[in-house]
Amino acid sequence: MNLHLLPFLFLAAIGAGCASATPTETDPPTPPVTETPTAVRDDICRQEPLMDDIGSIRYPTDSRYAVLPHLGQVFTAIECDDLDRAGRVAGFVDKSYTAGVLLSWGDTEPPLRMKEALTSLGFVSVTASTWKATRPFTVQDLNVLRQAFISNDALETLEFEDCVRCG
Numbered sequence: 001m002n003l004h005l006l007p008f009l010f011l012a013a014i015g016a017g018c019a020s021a022t023p024t025e026t027d028p029p030t031p032p033v034t035e036t037p038t039a040v041r042d043d044i045c046r047q048e049p050l051m052d053d054i055g056s057i058r059y060p061t062d063s064r065y066a067v068l069p070h071l072g073q074v075f076t077a078i079e080c081d082d083l084d085r086a087g088r089v090a091g092f093v094d095k096s097y098t099a100g101v102l103l104s105w106g107d108t109e110p111p112l113r114m115k116e117a118l119t120s121l122g123f124v125s126v127t128a129s130t131w132k133a134t135r136p137f138t139v140q141d142l143n144v145l146r147q148a149f150i151s152n153d154a155l156e157t158l159e160f161e162d163c164v165r166c167g
Helices: 003-016 038-046 071-079 083-087 112-120 139-151
Strands: 102-104 123-125 130-133 160-162
Touching: 038 071, 071 083, 071 139, 083 139, 112 123, 112 139
Parallel strands: none
Antiparallel strands: 102 130, 102 160, 123 130
């Protein structure tokens, strides 16, 4: 576990009031968080990058991030605990992801907490369902975005992600 995330986890637990609610027999069971099995994740983490059609290096991506062709490479590298790999994904310049990000939820809006996370990271709403980054991101920023996607089930309804300044 990354120790630098402990303060955030602690604050999230306090904010959620985790110690104040007692489950009852009528409460529905909490579904388990879907994680990539360790063997599969380790296999992805060991795979070498490939060259795509336009000559960019593409790193293997966890299937959970299939709808994120660019950011999925970074998110997978973060989960592999390989920040150097994350920084080698196409679009990184001087430790910042500068290719820009465009996210669309199609005909639906992203969940409210996802909108809040996007706004806090410097995204602006182009339409109710489409959001565009206004600044470059560090790997740490993108880890915050990854956590927002996971905790808000926002990958379930996301239609596409694209880079803005890629080529």
